[in-house]
Amino acid sequence: MSALLPAEFADLEPYAADWCLAAEPDRWAKRLDSTMEEMKAFYDVCFPRAEEAIAYCDKFDLDDLPDDAKNLLHLLFSFALVSYPIEVWNQPLPIDTGSARLDRIREPRL
Amino acid sequence: MTSFPRPAEGTWTEHYSELGTAPISFQDSISPEFYRREQDAIFRQAWLNVGRIEDLPKKGSWFTKDIVAARTSVIVTRGPDDSVKAFHNVCRHRGNKLVWDTKPTQEAQGFARQFVCKYHGWRYGLDGSCTYVHQENEFFDVDKDKLGLAEVQCEVFAGFIFVCLARQPQQTLRDFLGPMVGALEGYPFELMTERYSFRAENNSNWKVFIDAFQEYYHVPPLHTYQLGPNNRDPNAEFEGAHYQLDGPHRVVTTSGSQKHKWPVETMYPTEVLLRSGNMGPWDATEFDSELPGINPGGVKRWGIDNFQIFPNLEVLIYERNWYLSYRFWPTSHNTHVFEADLWFTPARTARERLAREYAAITVKEYALQDAGTLDGTQLGLESEAFDEYPLNDQEILVRHFHKSVGDWVAAHEGTAAGASR
Numbered sequence A: 001m002s003a004l005l006p007a008e009f010a011d012l013e014p015y016a017a018d019w020c021l022a023a024e025p026d027r028w029a030k031r032l033d034s035t036m037e038e039m040k041a042f043y044d045v046c047f048p049r050a051e052e053a054i055a056y057c058d059k060f061d062l063d064d065l066p067d068d069a070k071n072l073l074h075l076l077f078s079f080a081l082v083s084y085p086i087e088v089w090n091q092p093l094p095i096d097t098g099s100a101r102l103d104r105i106r107e108p109r110l
Numbered sequence B: 001m002t003s004f005p006r007p008a009e010g011t012w013t014e015h016y017s018e019l020g021t022a023p024i025s026f027q028d029s030i031s032p033e034f035y036r037r038e039q040d041a042i043f044r045q046a047w048l049n050v051g052r053i054e055d056l057p058k059k060g061s062w063f064t065k066d067i068v069a070a071r072t073s074v075i076v077t078r079g080p081d082d083s084v085k086a087f088h089n090v091c092r093h094r095g096n097k098l099v100w101d102t103k104p105t106q107e108a109q110g111f112a113r114q115f116v117c118k119y120h121g122w123r124y125g126l127d128g129s130c131t132y133v134h135q136e137n138e139f140f141d142v143d144k145d146k147l148g149l150a151e152v153q154c155e156v157f158a159g160f161i162f163v164c165l166a167r168q169p170q171q172t173l174r175d176f177l178g179p180m181v182g183a184l185e186g187y188p189f190e191l192m193t194e195r196y197s198f199r200a201e202n203n204s205n206w207k208v209f210i211d212a213f214q215e216y217y218h219v220p221p222l223h224t225y226q227l228g229p230n231n232r233d234p235n236a237e238f239e240g241a242h243y244q245l246d247g248p249h250r251v252v253t254t255s256g257s258q259k260h261k262w263p264v265e266t267m268y269p270t271e272v273l274l275r276s277g278n279m280g281p282w283d284a285t286e287f288d289s290e291l292p293g294i295n296p297g298g299v300k301r302w303g304i305d306n307f308q309i310f311p312n313l314e315v316l317i318y319e320r321n322w323y324l325s326y327r328f329w330p331t332s333h334n335t336h337v338f339e340a341d342l343w344f345t346p347a348r349t350a351r352e353r354l355a356r357e358y359a360a361i362t363v364k365e366y367a368l369q370d371a372g373t374l375d376g377t378q379l380g381l382e383s384e385a386f387d388e389y390p391l392n393d394q395e396i397l398v399r400h401f402h403k404s405v406g407d408w409v410a411a412h413e414g415t416a417a418g419a420s421r
Helices: A007-019 A024-032 A036-057 A067-089 B032-043 B173-182 B206-213 B269-274 B350-371 B374-382 B393-420
Strands: A103-106 B047-052 B061-067 B072-078 B084-088 B109-111 B114-116 B123-125 B130-132 B151-157 B160-164 B194-202 B242-246 B249-255 B302-309 B313-318 B323-332 B335-344
Touching (some): A007 A036, A007 A067, A024 A103, A067 B350, B032 B393, B047 B061, B173 B242, B194 B350, B206 B323, B206 B335, B206 B393, B269 B350, B335 B350
Antiparallel strands (some): B047 B160, B061 B109, B123 B130, B151 B160, B194 B335, B249 B302
């Protein structure tokens, strides 16, 4: 299978198939479907590379990202999403979410 | 904790003496009978925000909005002359819902030169006029000129599209909004077009969720983690910098050291990495223009204005030059639909896009905590374990809201009773 991410980010490639998701509802569902261990592993690999990954994407026009850079930015969106379970809540959902849901129904797409 | 000056009376609540300081009943949030009165007195009478001008990007754009509490759906159109109009979404022929996409019970949007009823093929222009009656010669004395759609009063303020379902509105939209909200005319909402939208169906009265967003007294206990990893203190105190009431509308302004200026060790690592968080992207787009209407109390270190626009619109304007609008649409006495829109200046780079994404993520994280209280509160209120509940000075807007709802219902019923005599 060919790589989803630019070659410079081969260390993130093992997470790409799961986390390069274009839509927030898919990223949210993946978060709820993941264990804390899985998200911690992803977070730990992604965090130190995030600044370089942003800089890589910023070499291109935001409206004309090559596919691999687009995948990389989607991966960063997922990283930002899992930072909450890892850094803040210590569980997949916000504390005391109860039975609440909040669906993102519109967002800018790459 | 910072302490902000309060009015001469010593408290905000006593400054607005018509509010009183007594405990209040939340019967208005649990009674099916009161909900029916709200439907008539508020949702069929008041100006209601149904969208933004960005929802109608070009001539021919349209969208539908279901207003369940008024048992209707409206079509909002932008005509060939760029005028914004609204109509009941009902075919003049046999009352079929005129415009819908996959299901009549779902809202729709699009672009059209005309509307065609799916049932018998009658057609209407974007101005509501009937342009075609199928087999017209089979009818008896019909005059197409008199078979247009039922127009609904529609006005635009600062890009917010409002409709009023009353045949003859008691007030123009500007008069209804009053001077405090009206002062926002000219605020550059139109520069913030990058939109993230959310929707939820909640098991509570619509006012219960509005109440959750119009006081910050709950923030330290409920959102203890919002302050960061090293300063979590559920016993921290919160104090609004300024409260102001104007007719049925109200605002609370917050003040404080801006999040992006806090010491790094008090923040979550990803906040620092992405330079964004619950106050929005730190690197704000600067506006060249004046910012009319914000910070009506002139507080120092202005942070957020939380405008509560009667009956069901909230607009939060942030110091980092973005805003958020919430709408709460009752669907019964103990259910409602919640709609949230976050509006940013368009990201120019991947870094800016990611900062907006993180802000949008953050809003959802904490809004889920707010929404998490709803069914528990509704269940508790419906148990009628207590007749009334105490509200503190930081909850003045809750007090004012419920009084305004009661006053609005009483005024409408008084007028209706007077008219029927």
